[in-house]
Amino acid sequence: MNAVTWDQRERVIALLDAASADPAVRAVVITGTGRGFCAGADLRGAPASGGERVAGDVARTIRRGAQRLVTAVLDCEKPVLAAVNGTAAGLGVHLALACDLVLAAESARFIEVFVRRGLVPDGGGAYLLTRLVGPQRAKELMFFGDALDAAGAHRMGLVNRVVADAELAATAKEWAERLAAAPTRALALTKHLVNASLDGDRESALAAEAWAQEINMTTLDANEGVAAFVERRTPKYRGL
Template identity: 45%
Template sequence: MSGNDSKQEPVALFGVEDGLARLTLHRPEALNSLSFRLIEEIIAILDRVDADPDIRALLVTGSGRAFCAGADLTVAGPSGDPSRPRDVGQVVEDYYNPLITRLATLRPPIVVAVNGAAVGAGVSLALQGDIVVAARSAYFLQAFTRVGLIPDAGATWLLPRLVGIARAKAMMLLADRIPAEEAAAIGLIHSAVDDDALAARAEEIARRLADGPTVAFGLVRRAVREGLGGDLAASLRIEREAQREAGFTADYAEGVQAFREKRPPRFTGR
């Protein structure tokens, strides 16, 4: 199957159970490369997640032996005609930028289970997770310069903030594989686990978040994102406003009551 995905089957799988949503990239025969249809389906799922107040965390992974092999280079544009030249910048503007923006501004927290190779835009997709866990056999590869392009999908903004300028530029210029254990060691991801333990570990983390104070989690995500672009004074203002909003939630009231009663809190996500 090429970039023209079958109309009969979804290429992004979605389900919800007890407040935990699961999104699975499902083009295993194409290593879950990002066709235009896959991006559209992901964004539609993210819209559903944001619109449902009962969804309190999102777990993202891939089908088969890869997480995401990046852009599907077998197609030239939404028409699926590989012979037609394409304006790659326009593709970025129309597809990749909306995808990354949607992930970055999602209401509930995101856990990503990197089950295999994360390449190109697949790296940026994975790193939009708040907590990223990878199988030891997985790796991360900024492959853009191998085909004469520059990293996109937010990579030039995110990578230096995660691993520092020197490592980020080496990743982007040399296009070398970063094994999962190295990725964890340099702070690119949260942790690397044995392959057969990945699903359970990611589920455990996602379930913990799904049972937590959802509004506060969303405010943490926003404060970190906005704070990365400002100074200390800006972050202090952001924290003040976020704390004001969190202080009026039912979860804050429950947290204080549980503390006083010396019991675990029972958060509802509101």
């Protein structure tokens, strides 16, 4: 069920960081193999603490682990698409919700499983979920830990689109190709503005928008977009 091991987490974080720096990478897709998207953290595979637990150990583990993984998705400078192919539980839910766009197969399920284990949500779950569905629905999902099917997740605004299981890969490919053909730096700056919009005040948001516009107008893609409009042709973006 693709539970996240320590090694897998570090590999995904490294791949996302490399994607940000590589001009040849124009979009990222996160999906699972087999019958599940991600069952959460692999608690059985966590390394031993090597001694008596002291105050701060758990918080440090969360910061270095689940929070780093989710933050790597949020901070990736390329658009990140989740193709949820089955059950997403615990950290798996938050990994999907951190993505910029979420496609869900009809068989997908989203489970805030933490309460079933007597645990508090990690991986930025309360931060992400509350911003997507509001505090009352977020608490309902997290307090009860009930499975939410794909249709329900779509109604709540957690996913962009639900497709038949057999169509998930093709739809994800189509969306990724559209994202890859877009002006990459403009998407990165737009992502930054949207992600930061709920955390700041209006003055800061407008200042950030002006800053993003200033930076974007130095890109080749911005010049190409304007030139193509003037010349009445389809723009050819290169991600530069």
